[in-house]
Every structure is written in C-alpha cells, then in structure tokens.
Amino acid sequence: MKSLKTLIITITLGTTLLLAGCGVQKSEQADPETNPQTTAEEKKPLSIDDASQNMRNLLKDMKTQLANKEEAKISEGGTQLEETWKQFEDKFEDDLKDKYLDLYVKIEDPLEIIEAGAKVKPLDTNVLNTSIDKLDKELVELQKRNATTMGLENMRSALKEMSNQLNSKEEYKAIKTSDKLEENWKLFEDGIKDSYKDLYEKVEGPLGTIQAAVKVKPLDTKVLTTSIDQLDKSLEQIQESIAFSSGPQNMQTALKKINKYISPLNEEKVAKYTERLEKYWSNFEDAVKEKNTDLYEKVEAPLGIIQAGVKVKPIDTKTITTAIEGLDKVLTEIQNIK
Template sequence: MKSAKKLLLLIALGSSISLLGCTAQKSQATDSVSKPQVTAAANQELSVDKAASDMRDIVKNIKDEIANKEDDKVAESSTKLQDSWKTFEDKFEEDLKDKYLDLYVKIEDPLGIIEAAAKVKPLDTKVLNKSLDNLDTQLAKLQNDNATTIGLENMKSILKELSGEITNKEDAKIVKTSEGLEKNWSSFEDGIKKNYPSIYEKVEQPLGTIQAAVKVTPLDTKVLDTSIVELDKVLEELQKSIAFSSGPQDMKTALTKIKKFISPLNEEKVTKYSDRLEKYWSSFEDEVKEKNKPLYEKVEAPLGTIQAAVKVKPIDEKVIKTASDSLDKTLTEIQNMK
C-alpha cells in the first residue's frame, strides 16, 4: 500500500512539474522583449517601462480601429489613452521630467493632437495616424532610454557588490553575482553599439575578462579587481557621453518652459525648471569643460544669472528672459560640437 501511495505521489508530482514547465515555456514564448535585470532600486523605472508598453498597446488598438473605420471606438480608445497617460503622470511625472524632459514634452505633443483629432467628425485619419506613429516612436525611445539608465545603474551596483565579495573572499557568490553584468548589458548593448561604438568596445573588453576570470579556480583576484575598476570607469564614461548627447536639448526644453512660465509669472514652475537646468548641466558640464573651456564659461555666466535671479523677490522677468536667450544660443553651439 505504501508503494502504491508513493507511486501515485510521484505521478502527481511529475504531472505538476510538467504543467509548471509548460506554463514557464509559454510565458517565455510570449515575452519577446528582453528586460533588464532588476534591482530593488530599479522597480520604479521598470514600472515606467510597463506604463509605456500599456500606452503603446492602446496606440496599436486605435490604429486598428482607424483602419476598420470604427470611428466611435477611436474616440473611446483616445480617452483611454489620455487616462493611461494621466496615470503615468500621476506616478512618474517628476521622475520623467528629471531624467527625460525633452522626451516627456515630445510625448505630450502628439497626445494633445490625438485627443483633439479624435473628437472631430469625420476623423482626419492622416493626422491621427501621423500623431499615433509619432507617439509610439517617443514611447519606444522612452523604453529604450529607460532600459539603458537601469542597466547602467545595475551594472555599477553589481561591480560594487563584486568588489565587496572579493574583499570578503566570498568566492562562491562571485560567479553568481557576475552573471548579472552580462544580463544587464545584453538588455541595452545594441543601442550602445550603434550610438557609441568606441565605448561599446571599451565595455566589452573588461566585461569579457571578468566573465572569464570568475570561472578560474582559484580566483585571480588581482585580475578581477583591475577589470572591475576598469569597467566601472568605462560605464561612468558612457553615462557622461549619454548625458552630453541628451543634456543640451533637455536644458533647451527647460528654458522653453521657463520662458512660458515667466510671463504670466508662475514662480513655482520657474524655480522648478531653473533647478532642472542645473541638474542637467551637472551631468555633462565636465565633458564640455574638457572639450571647450570658453564654451563652458559661456554656459556658466547666463546659467548663474538665472539661478540667482529666481531667488530674488519679486523675480526679475527681464533678466531671466535675457539670460535664457543667451544660454539657449550657447547650448546650440554645444550641440554642434564635434
């Protein structure tokens, strides 16, 4: 009897494992988009990815409804799209503006057109489709940029963890921890290879050394330590290069917002966007200073004027506007730097 019970238990257990295996395979098959490995600090950014993905699904539905001439459904889905964006904003607005201000505005623009166009009868399908395609492009860029931000932060965090494990001689943990480097790198490396090919190669070399070194017994901690330091420096260089590429435009967008809120005056908004100017500048100012010190000084002067002017009460609108115009021109020069 015990043997029979044991046999039945094994059969049931085997069936459960098979079912779980099928479920896992099905889940893997439906998830065609690679996701960055997540650390606790990256949960918020991953939610940004999910929110963007949900909006892109609605965009696809609207395009299908337009193709099928389902005008009433288009209006309804447009409302869902706006509601989805509102939920997105309620949770992540400040975070998005701090990290991707220009992209944030580029998402808002087609959204406004879609909202208005969906209410017009008959539908202007050309305008709608163009705006939907534009919105989808910007949301996809947000997902890619966000994956890069998360991936870089995770990789630097993993390197720090590896260094600690080497110091503490926790050899058993080192192999497993190092696997996270490649998992994160694979989630965004294609974009880096395309846009920053020289830095891509500089990442690959120490990363490959680390992957090989952790498999050697006993561990060559000297090689590992050297490669960890090297990779960390390259990742920092990559972060600065990305900031140098996107930062000037984010600053120009912040200036546009400052000019908008300076007249009529919205003191809170002007102050907030002024703070963002400094935040963006701090992310790539060293690059500018190294490449072109006179241009660096040309930024510092009007930026300092704006920072000082917003602290004066009442705010001197004329001073801020003049300094903003000057800074905007200098940022264009930075964008044109080779």
C-alpha cells in the same frame, strides 16, 4: 454495544477530520499567498518600460479601430490613453523630467493631438494616424533610453557587489553576481555599439575577461578585481558621454518652458524649470569645462542670472528673457563640440 459505540465515534471523528482536512486544503488553494506566481505578479512594480508598453498597446488598438472606422471605440481609446498617461505621470513624472525632459515634451505634443482628435466627429484619420505613429516612435525611444540608463546603473551596482564579495572571500556569490553583468549588457549594447563605438570596445574587453575568469577554479581575485575596476570606469564614461549628449537638449527644453511660463507669468513653473536647469548642468558641466573652458564660462554667467532672477520679487522677466536667449545659443555651440 460498547464496540458499536466505539465504531460510531471512530467513524464520526474520521469524517470530521476528513472534512476539516478538505476545508484546510481548499483554504490553502484559495490563499494567494501560497501561489508564488500570483504573489510575484501582484508585487511586481510598474516600470517606465511597462508604462510605455501599456500606452503603445493602446495606440496599436486605436490604429486598428481607425482602419475599421470604429469611431465610438476611438473616442473610448482616447480617454483610456489620457488616463494611462496620467497614471504614468503620477508615478514617474520627476524621473521623466529629470532624465528625459526633451523626450517628455515630445511625447506630450502628439498625445494632446490624439486626445483632442479622438473627440471630434467626424474623425480626421490622417491627423490621428500621424500623431499615433509619432507618439509610438517617441515611446520606443523612451524605452531604449531607459533600458540604457537602468542597464548601466544595474551593471555598476553588480560590479560593486562583486568587489565586496571577493573581498569577503564569498567566491560562489561573486560568480552568481557576475551573471547580472551580461544580462543587463544585452539589453542595450547595440545602442552603445552604434553611438559610442570606442567605449563599446572598452566594455567588451574587461567584461569578457570577467566572464572567462569566473569559470576558472580557484578564482584569480587579482585579475577579477582589475577587470572590475576597468569595466566600472568604462561604464562611467558611457554615462558621462550620454549626459553630455542629452544635457544641452534638456536644458534648451527647460529654457523653452521658462519662456512659456514667463508670459503670462507662472512663478511656480518658472522656479521649477529653473531648478531643473541646474540639475541638467551638473550632469555634464565638468566635461564642458574640460573640453572648452570659454564655453563653460559662457554657460555659468547667464545661468547664474536666471537663477538669481527667479528669486527676485517681482520676477525680472526682461532680464531672464535676455539671459535665456544667450544661454540657448551657448548650448547649441556645446552640442557641436566633438
């Protein structure tokens, strides 16, 4: 009898433990924290490239719907596009305006046409198709430019990291960090090769040396350090050249916005775009000063007038408008500097 009781207790305990084990197993399976893939996907932050691609996917669907004459879906797609752009702006508006104002405005124009055109019946297929193609083209350009911006920043960050690791004699880490250089360079090197051939060659040389040197044991720290410095200077030159190319366009776009908000007057908008003028100018003013001192002075004068003019109450719109016209002409001259 005693052994029977013992047997029953043993079976009961065994069943309880088995059920508890199953419960734990199910709980573990259901817990997203134990699934690295789910966690990685949830934690992956939305990037400018992702946001651009989301919009491009919507545009592709709208093109198909237009071809199939699905008016109801087109209207819904226009609403989705508007909502997606709002989310895009909420997260990246400052980045877009600080780095790519000219593109930002070029995106807004066809986007507004699509949003309005998708609500009109019957649909104007030609207008919508043209605007969809134009918007897609600008989003592709945004993806390319941002890949270059981020690639350059990531490469220079990796070089700094490598330099610190070599100084600390963490050779294994330096070798691993060197992989980031080629990974990022591949993302935008074709664009640099097309637009800045001389600078492209200046990158390829030290980058190739670094790639070869990290495979040699022991590491030649002197060769690596020299090549890291050379590569960083070349990448900085590319950043300066891009700023010199895009800066005048961004400033001219900001001037158009100031003009727009002067009449009728929107003081807040005028002040914000005036602040951006100085940001853009600071990115390439040294290069202008080095290349052409006279043009540098021609920018400084009207820019100073605009900056002072927006602080006066009431705003002197006439003086600002005159200064805008003068500054716009000088910026066109800068664009023609070789």
